[in-house]
Amino acid sequence: MSIQAVIFDIGNVLIEWQPERFYDSVIGAARRKKMFAEVDLHGMNERVDLGENFRDTVMAQADATPQWHDEIVMWHDRWIEMAAPAMDHSVRLLRALRRANVPVFALSNFGIQTFAIGEREYPFLEEFDRRYISGHMGITKPSADIYKQVEDDCGLPPQSLLFADDRADNIAAADARGWQTHLFETPQKWADRLVAEGLLSPENAQ
Known part of the structure; x- marks a missing residue:
């Protein structure tokens, strides 16, 4: 047809769409790999893709994993740098x-x-x-x-x-x-x- x-x-x-590349440039590849191993950031993002509020979802994840709080907040505050x-x-x-x-x-x-x-x-x-x-x-x-x-x-x-x-x-x-x-x-x-x-x-x- x-x-x-x-x-x-x-x-x-x-x-x-390269979140890993963004984080490598900001915190280094070694810390990025450790963070992604400890925190399901892509799972967090899928919840956003399903319609959950972007800011609320990211901030909740940041609060739940305080050892990576500031880095996770970047997913919200600097998202456009990942989508570029x-x-x-x-x-x-x-x-x-x-x-x-x-x-x-x-x-x-x-x-x-x-x-x-x-x-x-x-x-x-x-x-x-x-x-x-x-x-x-x-x-x-x-x-x-x-x-x-x-x-x-x-x-x-x-x-x-x-x-x-x-x-x-x-x-x-x-x-x-x-x-x-x-x-x-x-x-x-x-x-x-x-x-x-x-x-x-x-x-x-x-």
Whole structure:
């Protein structure tokens, strides 16, 4: 079936998401590794992605682990430094698809408040035809229901959706529903896939 919409994940597809890199630069790799071993920071972040309040969730974790209090607070106060920089080639692909009149959606695990911060920093996050943000939906990838909600809302057949995500588990869940998928590794490989599908010309995929 021909592709009727292209769906982008955001973290590590359009914006680099590298908390470990941020902490390495601030407290050093050794202390970062110790902190991440002692505190489930990604689990904390998943609760935010499910819709819990960003500040309240981070501060509660900081209070619960006083030995890392100040470092955990950075997750809130300096979050935008972890979600940076934008991946410029991917952003160009998003815009090229829209110029080619290809509907473009976002499907991302993202908190309500963190997405609002992202919108202020990255205006291209407002350029999608439809946005499916986990915090607002109350469910995260790779749960099957989040993909079903996308299908139900957009009204397009699963086989007509082309989805790019950097996580293999998210791709596998989309595959199981019959979506066309692309495991994102680099913007150039994604560009090559869009050209191969006839959605963009080589010139427009630069």
